[in-house]
Amino acid sequence: MNKMHAMKRWLSPSKLTGIAIALFLVWFIFAFLVYPNVSLLLKTFLKDGTFTAQPFQQLWHSAKAMKSLLNSFILAFSLMITVNIVGISIVLLTEYFDVKGAKIVKLGFYTTLICSGIILVTGYEYIYGPTGVVTHLLVRLFPELDPNWFTGYGAVLFVMTLGITSNHVIFLSSALKRIDYQTIEVARNMGASEFSIITQVLLPVLKPSLIAITILNFYTGITALSSPLIQGGDSFQSINSMILVLAGSEYSRGVAAALSIILGVVTFFVFLFLMRKEMKENYIAVSKVSSKLQKKKIRNKLANFLVHAAAYLLFVIYVLPVAVIIVFSFMDSSRACTQTVQLVE
Numbered sequence: 110m111n112k113m114h115a116m117k118r119w120l121s122p123s124k125l126t127g128i129a130i131a132l133f134l135v136w137f138i139f140a141f142l143v144y145p146n147v148s149l150l151l152k153t154f155l156k157d158g159t160f161t162a163q164p165f166q167q168l169w170h171s172a173k174a175m176k177s178l179l180n181s182f183i184l185a186f187s188l189m190i191t192v193n194i195v196g197i198s199i200v201l202l203t204e205y206f207d208v209k210g211a212k213i214v215k216l217g218f219y220t221t222l223i224c225s226g227i228i229l230v231t232g233y234e235y236i237y238g239p240t241g242v243v244t245h246l247l248v249r250l251f252p253e254l255d256p257n258w259f260t261g262y263g264a265v266l267f268v269m270t271l272g273i274t275s276n277h278v279i280f281l282s283s284a285l286k287r288i289d290y291q292t293i294e295v296a297r298n299m300g301a302s303e304f305s306i307i308t309q310v311l312l313p314v315l316k317p318s319l320i321a322i323t324i325l326n327f328y329t330g331i332t333a334l335s336s337p338l339i340q341g342g343d344s345f346q347s348i349n350s351m352i353l354v355l356a357g358s359e360y361s362r363g364v365a366a367a368l369s370i371i372l373g374v375v376t377f378f379v380f381l382f383l384m385r386k387e388m389k390e391n392y393i394a395v396s397k398v399s400s401k402l403q404k405k406k407i408r409n410k411l412a413n414f415l416v417h418a419a420a421y422l423l424f425v426i427y428v429l430p431v432a433v434i435i436v437f438s439f440m441d442s443s444r445a446c447t448q449t450v451q452l453v454e
Contacts, residue, residue, distance in 0.1 A: 153366040164363030168371075174364055177351035178371065180337070184265060184347065185330030191270040192326045193319065195423075196277025201307070202420040204285050207404040209417065217424040220431045221275040230335040232430025233268045235437060238340075242433065260342040268336045271427065273329050276322045284318040285311070290400040303405065324380060331376055348372050 153164055168174050202208055203215045224232065236243050237259035248254050288311065296306050312319070337347035346354075348368050355365035407413040 149366060150370075153363045164367040167361070167364045168367040171364055173346070174351055174355070174368060177346045177348050178368065180262070180341075180345055181331050181333070181348040181372070182375075183262070184269070184333060184337075185327045187266055188269060188273070188326045188330035189323050191266060192273055192277075193323060195270055196274040196281060196322070197312075197319075198419070199274060199423060200277055200281045200285060202416065202423070204282050204402070205307075205311070205405060206416055207406040208420045211404075211420075214420050214424045215278075217428045218274070218278050220427050221272055222278065224431050224434065225272060225275070227335045227339075228434065229272050229430060230268055230339050232434045234339050235433045236430055237264070257342070260340055261344045262341075264340040265333070265336045265345055268340055269330065269333060272336070273326060276325055280318050280322060281315060284315050286402055288314055288402055290402045293402075327379060328376065331372065 154160055154162075156163075199218050203211050203218065208214060221229065235241055238244060239256040241259070244254075244256055244259065247258075248256060292310060293306055296310050301309070331347075332349055333347045334349040334353070337345060337350045338353075341347065341350065349372075352365045352368050352372075355361040355368070407416055
């Protein structure tokens with residue numbers, strides 16, 4: 110009887126459905142994730158049944174491939190700094206300081222959540238590229254300016270810095286709102302300046318979120334593709350963009366596989382290091398009876414003007430590529446740039 114009951118339980122519709130779903134997932138993972146990668150690695154590193162390091166030798170002797178490897182790490186470590194600077198700034202401008210029109214400014218910073226990746230990168234190309242709106246106006250003001258001025262490392266860093274602050278908008282804003290306002294009030298009553306409050310009270314509490322965001326920024330930078338392809342030009346190509354180029358040739362496909370392996374291994378160890386560092390830290394974020402965070406009104410007129418100017422300038426920079434994309438979507442592509450420039454003028 111017990112065996113019959115056990116058989117009935119195993120043959121029940123819910124159990125059979127679960128087994129079918131599990132088998133499908135195992136087949137899907139193996140067929141589309143495991144097998145293609147293992148097959149490529151075996152085909153690349155096994156010649157006549159023996160292991161060969163020829164792809165790594167080709168990689169070592171390829172100046173472009175080695176430069177792309179270096180470029181990706183330079184970009185990744187640069188983004189860990191620049192994105193945090195801009196991201197923390199926009200969160201403070203919208204959530205900590207009392208900025209007039211903060212709700213509208215915040216919507217501008219949310220545009221990276223709607224338009225990202227190749228769409229956003231293309232929007233920046235429409236503005237700052239060789240035929241872009243800003244480039245056209247700059248060439249008219251400075252005739253000797255090279256129309257291809259917005260290329261290379263600086264252009265890629267600028268686009269990606271503004272394009273991946275969405276993590277700050279989502280996670281850091283939420284973390285800032287959970288801070289106990291009484292802690293800030295105590296610091297002010299003890300004579301602490303606003304700079305000291307931000308650096309010694311707010312940022313230490315926000316450290317867990319900042320570490321997680323920094324990890325994501327590093328991963329995004331080292332795996333960048335869209336911006337290096339469009340804005341990077343010949344002088345600044347990333348690992349992924351080089352892999353895309355090399356994978357198209359039978360001769361260089363091994364170099365692409367070697368680059369992929371190096372990218373995966375280094376990314377794994379960097380993630381492991383940062384996560385171990387995060388686990389070792391101890392944080393106290395809120396008190397048992399917390400009070401709602403109140404925005405700081407800036408009394409100094411010059412400081413108030415500078416804060417508002419920074420907020421509105423960043424708002425324009427964030428919104429402009431999205432606005433241009435929307436405008437271009439209703440235009441004839443062959444005359445879009447010319448009509449938009451005429452509209453601006």
